[in-house]
Amino acid sequence: MSADQRSVTDFVTRLLPGLSRSLAEEFNVFRVMHHGTHEKQLSNVFAWLMREDATHELGDVFQRIFLSRVNGALSQERKLPATGYRVFQEVQTESDEQSGMDIADLLLVRSDAALAIENYGTSDGHGHDYYRYLAHAAGDRRRAVVVLLCMRHMPHLLKDGWEQAVVVTYSELLSDLKNYVARDRSWRGRHPEQHFFLQQMFHQFVEGPAAVNLDDQLAFIKIMCETGESSRYGASRRDRAAEEFADIVAEHARRQFEEGRRTLRQVKASLRDFARTQLLDQVNKALGVDHFDRVTSNWQGQWEWSVKLGRASDDDAHVTLRFGPTAVTTVDWTPGLVSTPDYSRIFVADSPRKEGFRVISQTEVTLSEAIAGLGPDDLRLRDAVLKAIPAD
Incomplete structure (x- = not known):
């Protein structure tokens, strides 16, 4: 990635939270x-x-x-x-x-x-x-x-x-x-x-949606100055400068969004492989019985970013590893179980009920660790899954 690309990428990353907040408030x-x-x-x-x-x-x-x-x-x-x-x-x-x-x-x-x-x-x-x-x-x-x-x-x-x-x-x-x-x-x-x-x-x-909040406008100007984009304000053709700038930001935002989906798919694939080759055996050995006998990850939509440990005899009895957008949906569904969620980490939740979840735990396992691969001696996800299994 060139220096110019890094500059605009940094700008988009810092700017998007403010823009999304303004959109949400209107x-x-x-x-x-x-x-x-x-x-x-x-x-x-x-x-x-x-x-x-x-x-x-x-x-x-x-x-x-x-x-x-x-x-x-x-x-x-x-x-x-x-x-x-x-x-x-x-x-x-x-x-x-x-x-x-x-x-x-x-x-x-x-x-x-x-x-x-x-x-x-x-x-x-x-x-x-x-x-x-x-x-x-x-x-x-x-x-x-x-x-x-x-x-x-x-x-x-x-x-x-x-x-x-x-x-x-x-x-x-x-x-x-x-x-x-x-x-x-x-x-x-x-x-x-x-x-x-x-x-x-x-x-x-x-x-179009406008960032009408003065604090957001000032934050926008500050980011423009700090990321080397402020010279655009001096362009003689303001309409063309605005369009060119919007096109650049849109392209980088689109690229980041697409790369974000690819990263989420990487996390999902790595978690699924770890669950099948290591985690299932870790949990069953700790319980002394074959409590779970399958790993699935075929959910879509808001629940797509998850990997489920379950058993064929009882589809409702499962525990799910959740991350990214699915972790957000999970935490929002039952407010109060996680006070300060860190969405750079893997979450574990039990089977959902009408009233929400009984257990939602934020683990110490990060998304980057999941992508890199967890070793057979790493028991952090095992311990979180064990706590999410309801007592008989």
Whole structure:
């Protein structure tokens, strides 16, 4: 790893706790409901905004905003009427039997013009047929445009005809709507519920999560200065400097996350091997009976990072070695059993019950020791497992 890579890696490592804390502290209805994580969810919201008679009580404002953005990317002769469209969702585009079926997320139609809209996270046709969209929108001699409505405009993904589509981002559209709403005091006063909903949408898709806490902002500046990144504040092109910096941080954060998963898999494999070759015999010998007869590690999700000692005759009677994210879930499930958890170590827990765990113990075995391999004379995990076995 080069010196520059180490610098950015150190920066990301020190910065992430503050960013995650800020994200966790912010309320937003879209994040609470996990809404907007799938294109169909946001298509519902955009369709609602585009319908003139919908409960937002904005009339054709959003249609005009949308068409203004689309027309801004078209030549004079291709521009479309600014309003008067009916709005449809999940529209099957016309096709012959050989070309198959396709579905447009949104379709705006009037007698002389139409827009077929593909809504996706990135500006990518992701397998849809641009020309089929265009032909369906054109219908019987209508002026037609295909639009990619997306969160991120990534030109290099536009291919197979989609490079001819008009790309409109959520941020652009919602920024225009935000500015309109800010000017219309009368609408805000008459429609506080709709205004609250739109504010939440603006915050989620325009402004983004913000580290509003002053201490977090000052800590960010301090880390920038200490890690050699502060010169970015002096760049003449601030928007470009911010984007480049965000891309670097995102790439290093992604790399650290992926390498973290690989490390967790290493810990799991090493613990599983130790349990099968050493720990099972250590525990049974100490008990004087074959209490456990199998080792499994096939759980997924929040329980994935664990290795279970059990017996075939009673699947509920087991003790589990837990680490990393699974250790966090275990400790959180039964608060108070571990007062100051150190997640660089292996934890041991008994069989869970509805009310939680009876025993959760933090062992002295570290994750790095587990990866390196534990010797046959190392009895620390054995002793922790013995304490977790309930008395008969």
